[in-house]
Amino acid sequence: MKTITLRITGMTCDHCAADLKNTLNALPGVKAEVSYGEGVARVEAREEIGVERLLETVKAKGYGAERVE
Secondary structure, three states, X not given: OEXXXXXXXXXXXXXXXXXXXXXHXXXXXXXXXXXOOOOEEEEEEOXXXXXXXXXXXXXXXXXXXXXXX
């Protein structure tokens, strides 16, 4: 498992964060926590789950995302 932190833009409320969390957690091998207040998603993912897939998943929900190194 690897831990990835994503900066998320475009969330306007806690409901947005919960919705995004559910979407990320629906990916096989992913466990995510999303904080509206911090504007970040902390994701634990299997090695084969690429950062690009996570970013695409977030963007498909209508939010912006970038990896925090």
